[in-house]
Each structure stands twice: as C-alpha cells, then as structure tokens.
Amino acid sequence: MADTVAQSTMNQRAGMSLRTRRILTHAGIFALLLLAWEIGSRTGLLDPLFYPRPTDILASFWRVYVTQGNIWFHLYASLGLVLAGFVAGSIMGIGLGALVGFNPLVRRFIKPYVIVLEATPRIAVAPLLIAALGFGAQSKIAIIMLVCFFAPFINTLSGVVNVNEEKLELFKSLGASKMQTLRKLVLPEAVPVIMAGERLALTAALSGVLVAEFIQRDQGIGSLILTYTRNLNMASAFACIFTLTIIGFLIFRFMEWLDHRIAFWNHEDGLNRNAQKRQARWSKKLATA
Amino acid sequence: MEQQAIIEANDPGTAVVAGSNVGKTFANGTVVALDNAEFTIPKGKFVSLVGPSGCGKSTLLRLIAGLIAPTSGHLHVHGTQVAGPRQDVAMMFQRATLLEWRTAIENVLLPTEIAGNVEDADRERAMELLHLVGLGDFAFSFPAQLSGGMQQRVALARLLQTGADVILLDEPFGALDEFTRERLNVELLRIVAEVGATTVFVTHNIAEAIFLADEVYVMTPRPGRIAKVIDVPLERPRELAIQTSPEFNHLVDEARDVLGAH
Amino acid sequence: MMDPPKSNRPNALWLMSRFAPHLALFGVLIIIWELLVRTGVITTIMIPKPSSIGASIIDLYFVSGTIWPHFFITLTEAVLGFCIGAAIAIALAVGSSLSDPFRRYVMPYAIVMNVTPGIALTPVIIAWFGFGMGSKIALAAVISFFPIFVNTLTGLMQVDNEREELFTSLGANRFQIFTRLRVPAALPLLFAGLKIGLTTALIGAVVAEFAQATAGVGVLMNRFSFQLNMGASLATLLSMTLIGLILFYSMEFLDDRLVFWRREERREAVSRKRARAWKRRAETSGRTR
Ligand SMILES: Nc1ncnc2c1ncn2[C@@H]1O[C@H](COP(=O)(O)OP(=O)(O)OP(=O)(O)O)[C@@H](O)[C@H]1O
Ligand SMILES: [Mg+2]
Numbered sequence: 002m003a004d005t006v007a008q009s010t011m012n013q014r015a016g017m018s019l020r021t022r023r024i025l026t027h028a029g030i031f032a033l034l035l036l037a038w039e040i041g042s043r044t045g046l047l048d049p050l051f052y053p054r055p056t057d058i059l060a061s062f063w064r065v066y067v068t069q070g071n072i073w074f075h076l077y078a079s080l081g082l083v084l085a086g087f088v089a090g091s092i093m094g095i096g097l098g099a100l101v102g103f104n105p106l107v108r109r110f111i112k113p114y115v116i117v118l119e120a121t122p123r124i125a126v127a128p129l130l131i132a133a134l135g136f137g138a139q140s141k142i143a144i145i146m147l148v149c150f151f152a153p154f155i156n157t158l159s160g161v162v163n164v165n166e167e168k169l170e171l172f173k174s175l176g177a178s179k180m181q182t183l184r185k186l187v188l189p190e191a192v193p194v195i196m197a198g199e200r201l202a203l204t205a206a207l208s209g210v211l212v213a214e215f216i217q218r219d220q221g222i223g224s225l226i227l228t229y230t231r232n233l234n235m236a237s238a239f240a241c242i243f244t245l246t247i248i249g250f251l252i253f254r255f256m257e258w259l260d261h262r263i264a265f266w267n268h269e270d271g272l273n274r275n276a277q278k279r280q281a282r283w284s285k286k287l288a289t290a
Numbered sequence: 291m292e293q294q295a296i297i298e299a300n301d302p303g304t305a306v307v308a309g310s311n312v313g314k315t316f317a318n319g320t321v322v323a324l325d326n327a328e329f330t331i332p333k334g335k336f337v338s339l340v341g342p343s344g345c346g347k348s349t350l351l352r353l354i355a356g357l358i359a360p361t362s363g364h365l366h367v368h369g370t371q372v373a374g375p376r377q378d379v380a381m382m383f384q385r386a387t388l389l390e391w392r393t394a395i396e397n398v399l400l401p402t403e404i405a406g407n408v409e410d411a412d413r414e415r416a417m418e419l420l421h422l423v424g425l426g427d428f429a430f431s432f433p434a435q436l437s438g439g440m441q442q443r444v445a446l447a448r449l450l451q452t453g454a455d456v457i458l459l460d461e462p463f464g465a466l467d468e469f470t471r472e473r474l475n476v477e478l479l480r481i482v483a484e485v486g487a488t489t490v491f492v493t494h495n496i497a498e499a500i501f502l503a504d505e506v507y508v509m510t511p512r513p514g515r516i517a518k519v520i521d522v523p524l525e526r527p528r529e530l531a532i533q534t535s536p537e538f539n540h541l542v543d544e545a546r547d548v549l550g551a552h
Numbered sequence: 553m554m555d556p557p558k559s560n561r562p563n564a565l566w567l568m569s570r571f572a573p574h575l576a577l578f579g580v581l582i583i584i585w586e587l588l589v590r591t592g593v594i595t596t597i598m599i600p601k602p603s604s605i606g607a608s609i610i611d612l613y614f615v616s617g618t619i620w621p622h623f624f625i626t627l628t629e630a631v632l633g634f635c636i637g638a639a640i641a642i643a644l645a646v647g648s649s650l651s652d653p654f655r656r657y658v659m660p661y662a663i664v665m666n667v668t669p670g671i672a673l674t675p676v677i678i679a680w681f682g683f684g685m686g687s688k689i690a691l692a693a694v695i696s697f698f699p700i701f702v703n704t705l706t707g708l709m710q711v712d713n714e715r716e717e718l719f720t721s722l723g724a725n726r727f728q729i730f731t732r733l734r735v736p737a738a739l740p741l742l743f744a745g746l747k748i749g750l751t752t753a754l755i756g757a758v759v760a761e762f763a764q765a766t767a768g769v770g771v772l773m774n775r776f777s778f779q780l781n782m783g784a785s786l787a788t789l790l791s792m793t794l795i796g797l798i799l800f801y802s803m804e805f806l807d808d809r810l811v812f813w814r815r816e817e818r819r820e821a822v823s824r825k826r827a828r829a830w831k832r833r834a835e836t837s838g839r840t841r
Contacts, residue, residue, distance in 0.1 A: 027657070027660065051679060110577055117797075120797040121789065122755040122792055122796065124755055128762065128774045129786070134598070208669045211672055212759055212762065215759070226672060226676075227675045230676055241672075242668065242676070245672045249667035249668055252667075253667050357721055380721065380722075387714045387715045387718050391811075393826055401722050404724045404728055405722070410837050413834075429830075430826050432823060
C-alpha cells in the first residue's frame with residue numbers, strides 16, 4: 002500500500018519523460034509491425050496481391066490524393082450525402098421522439114413497433130429503397146435517413162420520458178406551464194441522451210452511405226473501395242479505408258466537442274467556461290443598471 | 291484495578307492493540323493524516339474515535355487493519371507487528387459493501403470462502419451469526435431485498451464470521467437514520483460483549499462515542515492527532531436513557547471542550 | 553404500463569386485456585393501408601398491399617419454404633461471427649483489465665478499429681475470405697468486436713474502493729478479487745455489450761451478403777428488390793427481424809439467468825431456490841452425522 006503511494010508520486014516527478022517514453026515505445030512497436038509486414042510481403046510469406054505492403058499503401062495515398070487525385074470527387078459525393086441524410090434523419094428522429102415521448106397513449110401503442118424495428122437490421126432495407134426510388138442521390142439519402150433516424154428517436158423518447166419525477170413535481174408546485182416545463186426542464190435533461198443518439202446516428206450514416214454505394218456502384222467512396230478491390234488494387238482500397246478511419250476519428254472528436262458545448266454541465270471544462278462567461282455577463286448587467 | 295494497571299504499564303505484550311509514535315503522511319509528506327499516536331487497547335475494551343472530518347480517524351483504523359503502512363512508529367496487535375491484512379483483525383465500513391449477487395448468508399460466508407474451503411461448521415456458524423444480528427429469517431434474501439439497516443447487520447455478521455477478535459468499525463451506521471442507528475448501537479454492544487471482541491469504533495457523534503465506549507479518543511485535525519483520551523466509567527449494560535444523566539453530559543462537555551478549543 | 557399479475561403464470565384474461573388493444577390497432581392500420589392501396593390513393597410500387605405481403609409470407613415460409621435455407625445460413629453466419637468477435641473481445645478486455653501495459657498496447661488499435669466504419673472492409677474481407685460464408689462470418693466478427701470489448705473493459709475496470717478494501721482486509725489475493733468481485737460486477741455491462749454485438753453481427757452478415765454472396769437472406773432481399781417484388785422483399789425483411797428477435801431474446805434470457813440479482817422476480821426465485829438447496833444440504837449432512 003505504502004509503496005503504491007510512493008510510486009504515484011515518482012510517476013509525477015518523471016511525468017513528461019515517462020509519457021514521451023511510452024509514446025516512443027508504442028511508435029516503435031507500430032513501426033516493427035509495419036516492418037514485419039513489409040518484410041513478410043517481400044519475402045513472399047504474404048501474397049502482396051491480397052495483403053498490400055505498407056509502402057504500397059503509402060504510394061497509393063499519394064496517387065489517389067495527389068497524382069491522380071480521383072478520391073476527392075468520391076469523397077465529396079459521399080460526405081455530401083452523409084451530411085444531408087444525417088441532418089434530415091436525425092431531425093425527424095428527434096421530432097418524432099419528442100412527440101411520442103410527450104404522449105403516454107401514443108407511447109404505449111408504439112412500443113411493440115419499436116421493439117420490432119430495433120431487432121431489424123435497418124440497413125437491410127437498402128436494396129428495397131434503391132429498387133423503389135431508382136438509382137441516384139435520392140435513394141441513397143433515403144437509406145442514410147433511415148439508418149440515422151432510429152438512435153435519435155429512441156434516445157429522445159427515453160430522455161423525455163425519464164425526466165426526474167421530483168424535479169417535475171417541483172415545476173408543478175411552482176405553477177410552471179407545460180411549455181415552461183418543456184423548455185426549462187425536459188429538454189435540458191434530455192439533451193445529453195439525445196447527443197449520445199446523434200453520435201450513434203452520425204456513425205451509422207457513414208456505414209449507410211457505404212452500403213448504399215456497394216449496391217449502387219456509380220460513385221462515392223464505397224463504390225471506389227469496391228472497384229479497387231475487384232481490380233485487386235488492394236493498396237488503393239486500403240488508402241480509401243484509412244481515409245474513412247481519419248474521417249471517423251474527426252467525426253468522433255467533433256461530436257465530443259459538440260457534446261461539451263451543448264451538454265456543458267456534464268463536463269468539468271464546460272462548467273468552468275460557462276461559469277466565467279455567465280459571471281462576466283452578470284456583472285456587466287449590474288454595471289449598466 | 292487490574293486492568294487499570296495494564297493500561298498504565300503500556301505494554302504491547304498484554305495489550306491487544308498498541309501503537310507507539312504511529313504517524314502517517316500522504317502526498318509526499320505534505321498531508322499529515324496522523325501524527326505521533328500513542329495508545330494501548332486492552333483485551334475486550336471498546337474504544338471510540340471521535341473528531342471532525344479529516345482528523346485521521348479512518349487513517350488510524352486502516353493502519354490497524356494493515357491496509358496501509360505507517361510512515362513512522364510501530365503498531366502491534368496481539369504482540370506482533372502489523373505488516374498487512376491479518377486474520378485476527380476485521381473491518382466494517384460506512385457502506386455495507388455487500389455483494390449484490392449473493393444472498394445474505396453467502397455474503398456472511400465470504401470471509402471463510404476467501405480463507406479456504408467452506409465446511410458445514412462454517413455454514414452453521416454463519417447462520418448463528420445471522421440469528422445473532424436478528425436476521426435469521428432473511429438468510430436467503432439478496433441485499434436489494436433488505437433495508438439499509440438490515441444490510442449493515444449482514445455486514446456485521448460477515449465481520450464476526452472472520453473470527454477476528456479485534457473489530458474495527460468505520461462509521462458503520464453513519465448512513466442510517468437516527469432511530470435505526472440507536473437501536474443498532476445497543477445491539478452492537480450486546481453482540482460485542484457476547485463474542486468478547488476488542489473494538490475500535492469511528493464516529494462523528496460525541497454522544498454516540500461516549501455511549502458505546504470504555505475509552506473515547508478525541509482527535510483533532512491538521513495534523514491529525516489523538517488530543518485527549520477520555521475514560522468512560524459508566525456502568526454496563528447501558529441503556530439509552532443514560533444519555534440524559536449528569537455524568538454523561540459532563541463527559542460530553544469534556545470532549546466538546548477539547549474539540550472546541552482546537 | 554400495466555403491471556403483470558402477482559402470480560407467476562399470467563392468466564389468459566390478463567393476457568387478453570394486455571394485448572387486445574395492440575392487436576386491434578394493428579388490424580385497423582392494416583385494413584386502412586389495404587384500402588388506401590386498393591382505392592388507388594397510394595400508387596407507388598414501393599408500398600405493396602398488406603394482402604400481397606401476406607401472400608408472400610405464406611408462400612415463402614409455408615408453401616415453397618424458399619426462405620428457410622437462406623434464413624439458417626444468415627443465422628449461422630451471424631452467430632458464428634458473433635462468437636468469434638465476442639471471444640476475442642472478451643479475452644482482450646480481460647487481459648487489458650489485468651495489466652496496464654497490455655491495455656496501453658491494445659487500446660490504440662481498438663480505437664482505430666472503432667472509428668473505422670467496419671462496413672468499409674466488406675469488399676476487402678470478401679477478397680480475403682471468398683464468396684462463401686467465411687467472409688460473412690469474418691465481417692460479423694469484425695464489427696461486433698468493439699462494442700463487446702469496450703463494455704467488458706469498462707465493466708471490469710469499475711473499481712469500488714471500499715469493496716476492494718474489504719477483500720484486501722480479508723486477505724484475498726488478486727485472483728479472488730478478480731473472480732469474486734470484478735467479474736460479477738462487470739456482468740451487467742458485459743451483457744449490454746453482447747446484446748449490441750449480436751445486433752451488429754447480424755448487420756455484418758447481411759451487408760456482406762448484399763455485396764457478394766450466393767445464399768442468405770441478404771441475397772434473397774437483393775433479388776426480390778430488383779425484381780420489384782415488394783411483397784416478397786418485405787416478407788424477407790421480416791425474416792431478418794425474426795433472426796434479430798431470436799438473437800436478442802436468447803441473449804436477454806441468458807442475461808436474466810446470469811445477472812439474476814437485477815430483477816425482482818428473478819431475485820426472489822433464486823432466493824427461494826438457494827434456501828431449498830441449503831435445507832436439503834443440512835438434512836443430508838444431518839443424516840450422515
Ligand atoms: N489515500 C490518501 N491520499 C492522500 N491523502 C489522504 C489519503 N487518505 C486520507 N488522506 C488525507 O488524510 C487526512 C485524514 O483522512 P481520514 O480519511 O483519516 O479522515 P477522517 O477522520 O476519517 O475523516 P472523515 O470523518 O471525513 O471520514 C485527510 O486530510 C485526507 O485528505
Ligand atoms: Mg473517515
């Protein structure tokens with residue numbers, strides 16, 4: 002017990018160097034893995050036709066982004082659809098979720114349908130939508146909307162339903178109107194849950210566009226991956242996949258940032274920032290009065 | 291008279307728990323949680339530790355339990371130095387810390403299970419202990435089916451199941467309501483007397499400390515130290531009514547003076 | 553929400569009163585839908601008559617039985633993929649919870665796997681594992697990995713200081729703390745992860761079937777959609793719902809059995825069972841003595 006305390010203080014003293022040392026070891030191990038792969042491929046242990054070499058992937062990155070530059074068009078096409086489908090789908094989800102959440106009768110009758118929908122892989126409707134709406138952007142957007150709809154819907158519903166009973170009674174005792182209760186209690190309480198739903202939705206949107214493009218192979222990053230793989234140009238396929246890794250990471254960070262802004266009271270930094278801002282506003286108001 | 295002599299002798303050989311110059315610092319010596327504590331607790335005695343938050347009550351308890359090591363001084367239990375958790379010392383916390391996937395009786399059997407195999411005799415003893423704490427009918431209830439006070443009783447039975455004769459209680463009933471707490475305190479006295487354990491009891495409440503104890507260690511913070519040891523000569527068994535007696539109130543005042551002066 | 557009756561077996565009357573309104577509403581909705589299509593208010597091919605969906609269901613499931621081989625293939629793919637993904641995820645999570653360095657080495661790769669949309673790997677995985685069931689199982693395993701890993705790890709890393717201290721004070725060793733405290737405490741979260749993982753495994757299997765396959769409900773879905781046979785497509789979609797429900801409820805059942813302490817009725821049942829077992833043991837040991 003005593004030496005764990007001693008250890009933690011030691012770590013603090015050696016803080017920076019330990020951290021950098023760790024990062025270096027990780028980078029080293031990663032480099033070794035890549036090297037092993039490269040050597041394995043060059044000595045013929047791994048078939049480079051199926052398992053592209055790291056150097057080939059790097060070269061492909063250069064080609065698809067710079068010399069050929071063909072990825073930009075497809076990226077642009079896919080991300081535009083993702084954005085449109087996500088916004089439309091999640092707004093519908095939140096709206097309907099709130100509507101259903103506020104109405105106990107509707108809530109009760111919708112429950113079985115929700116259970117059935119939850120068990121269905123929603124993305125499986127993709128071929129149906131494409132067949133029905135025809136090739137083109139509208140069927141893809143419809144697919145993305147569909148996969149984006151559910152998480153915000155469910156989370157808004159449960160966020161609105163699970164408002165703290167005691168707080169509701171407080172509002173009632175203060176004589177708050179329905180609208181006031183909604184704006185000042187229910188929505189703020191539900192926001193963190195809704196944000197979590199939005200996070201899931203945006204990730205689902207990315208998967209949705211890929212599936213749509215696998216089926217409807219005209220343009221977009223999904224069809225690009227498919228084409229490259231069919232031509233056994235695996236290095237380029239991986240360049241596209243790692244591009245998606247980066248996009249996925251950016252989406253993750255963006256949603257985290259948004260969550261810290263919107264549901265600031267759940268995060269230390271958000272609390273501090275808002276406390277300062279509000280104090281400044283308050284004193285300014287006092288000064289002018 | 292004889293026991294008085296033992297206390298005065300300050301001999302770690304005959305005292306059950308003895309500390310000499312015990313100190314504990316945290317955060318590289320910047321926080322002195324306990325400073326130079328000297329004490330001996332004779333066999334079968336009940337000691338209360340009372341004092342404000344942060345005066346090192348829990349620290350002293352965890353030192354005796356061998357959960358942390360002192361930064362200075364020595365601690366002996368039954369004449370041997372404390373070097374880690376040991377079989378003859380058992381501890382109970384403010385929260386019942388029951389495992390919610392075990393029934394009451396299975397929670398009580400946990401110490402036996404950790405020490406080795408569970409025999410029929412252990413099972414019988416666990417059941418007896420549950421009867422002793424008044425939960426004979428709830429042996430197969432899960433913690434979620436028990437009230438807060440009942441959960442603490444299970445924790446008490448689990449503590450006794452260890453067979454330890456030094457019992458450390460860190461605000462064991464602190465989270466319960468006043469009525470339940472008083473009732474459990476009376477029961478605790480009965481049970482401790484029955485098994486003949488040496489007890490150290492931590493509390494924030496001066497009256498509670500005095501009501502239970504043979505000796506009250508009044509502790510003060512920054513640095514945490516035992517400021518005064520108050521002898522409680524009240525007769526046993528004690529009833530709740532003695533709390534209104536003049537002697538009792540005199541003792542309360544004595545403790546309050548120490549804490550107030552600080 | 554209505555509470556189930558106190559007795560263990562819900563009686564027929566209660567069941568009727570519980571489900572009758574839902575069934576009635578469902579019937580009314582279907583009739584309205586049928587009428588809207590028949591009277592020509594809805595004319596898109598996208599929305600078939602309920603009666604034609606019904607006819608397709610009868611044909612696919614009962615008359616020709618076309619769906620069953622595909623149904624079992626997809627079910628097998630999803631379950632096998634899930635088992636592989638879950639086994640790897642749980643093993644890595646256990647390792648990561650026991651050793652800090654191990655966790656530091658695993659974490660970056662797990663995060664990269666998480667931010668990459670697993671669906672993007674579909675073409676590559678098909679190239680690696682072929683057109684058969686292997687690639688479907690692999691994709692299901694890949695995309696079900698992360699939710700199980702992260703939930704298990706979070707569960708195992710929850711530390712309750714007082715409980716750990718209790719175990720330490722009783723002289724418990726690391727193994728005892730792990731098996732008797734950490735693992736049971738992690739079970740609820742583990743099951744939450746497994747349920748998400750099962751749903752994603754099914755998505756993986758179906759999407760891989762869309763991309764390239766000869767059998768499975770995804771193939772059937774694709775085929776019917778492009779024949780513009782909407783009734784049959786929706787009937788096929790329903791089979792995916794069925795698989796989803798089967799998977800979800802089998803996991804829910806396991807959850808209920810293993811994490812029995814979370815639900816009142818189960819708690820009481822187990823409590824009674826253990827009391828009986830105790831009595832039996834006492835009787836037999838009393839007889840032998
Ligand atoms: N593990 C630790 N690391 C650093 N400081 C600690 C640690 N444990 C206790 N302390 C510090 O030691 C001092 C005494 O703590 P302790 O928990 O013994 O107080 P206490 O008397 O039990 O208080 P309370 O009545 O609130 O439980 C406090 O200032 C506390 O902050
Ligand atoms: Mg304390």
